[in-house]
Amino acid sequence: MCGRPVGEGAAGLITVVGAGTGGGAPVVADAELVVGAARHLAAAQLPSGVRQVALGAVGPALDVIEEYVAGGRRVTVLASGDPGHFGIVRALGARFGAAALRVTPSVGSVAATFARVGLSWDDAVVVSAHGREARTAVNVCLAHPKAAVLTGPGAGPAELGAALVRAGAERLLVVASGLGSAAESVLAVSPREAAGREWGAAVNVVLCLRPGLPVGPAVAVAGPPAAPAGWALPEEAFAHRDSMISKFEVRALALARLGPRTGELVWDVGAGSGSVAVECARFGAAAVAVDASPEAVARVRANAASHGVDVLAVLGRAPGVLAELPTPDAVFVGGGGAEVAAVVAACARRARRSVVVTLAAVDRVPAVRSALAAAGFTPEGVLLQSSRLAPLPGDVTRLAAANPVFVLWACRPGPPDEGVLA
Secondary structure (H helix, E strand, O other): OOOOOOOOOOOOOEEEEEEOOOOOOOEOOOOOEEEEOHHHHHHOEOOOOOEEEEOOOHHHHHHHHHHHHHOOOOEEEEEEOOOOOOOOHHHHHHHHOHHHEEEEOOOOHHHHHHHHOOOOOOOOEEEEOOOOOHHHHHHHHHHOOEEEEEOEOOEOHHHHHHHHHHHOOOOEEEEEEOOOOOOOEEEEEOHHHHHOOOOOOOEEEEEEEOOOOOOOOOOOOOOOOOOOOOOOOOHHHOOOOOOOOOOHHHHHHHHHHHOOOOOOEEEEEOOOOOHHHHHHHHOOOEEEEEEOOHHHHHHHHHHHHHOOOOOEEEEOOOOHHHHHOOOOOEEEEOOOOOOHHHHHHHHHHHOOOEEEEEEOOHHHHHHHHHHHHHOOOOOEEEEEOOEEEEEEOOOEEEEEEOOOEEEEEEEOOOOOOOOOEO
């Protein structure tokens, strides 16, 4: 099979140059159109008389670029750092194809910030909050020990710090502003300090680090940790009281319907041991475990620590305490007490994607289904009845039946994936 050189096609009419994080002023020699942020245009060495377009909304700039490319004229686009990492290369490639681009990256803002504080970052989760909801970035910071947030209006250090304070999360924030400029600033602050300051528009990136974070082991795949090799862990993997814990068969189905993942928030209401919250956190989700028992809350924290994950354990009685919590993507409700229908109704009103409920009593099933339906979900469910292999004297095996459990769930289409993680 014959190949062709990478980059052929449109003769590389669009040159994309990364700038602004210490690589010096870019030099543009042969372009007829130069597009970039005003600060990049002002800093660049441009040929006399070249047309300049200050980059604001991307769409109009792409239309101008298309006019020049259609006429076979060369275009240079100036961008920050590495324009292929959460940068304009994606939009240019979608419009003109990768073959039309010649990309010369500089040091990206994330790499530059980690370099300023002397940390490796192949094990960091990078999340963009630029032009997107801040909640994904907050959830990443809650769930992972080392994260970098590309900030944007309404999702800067102050907003991030305030959200971490509300969640009671212990984190160190490193705020990098004006990278590569004479006004460069890299400050380490607490979330409370970040929330109380006015940061201005020059912030590039915020690192969110668990206090005392070690360098960490070497990783083979960069970014957030891969999904755990095993889940629906045995009950023995958690401290619990008198077998008051979701059995692993039930938990396996609950996890399948919850679908926990990096950037999302899961509630575990009536948490008991917190086994569901801990397993969701092992998948990279931020997790909140709610229980009315101080002993249960202490048990949740111990279980989370033993599995090396962060779970926010909240002492309080649902549904009242739920009003104080940030909006979840998915909710698990266990326990099945007398107020379970009211708890499920409160959860269903807030859940963005799915709700899963486990019940031992058949009497409570109709009310829970009605609560889910009233919130706009279409409830489904099964009666899960399992029998485990158990030894008998004489080297034989019997089936030991577990108590049957109703597993109800309801899902609604969530917002489309935005590609905000790296």
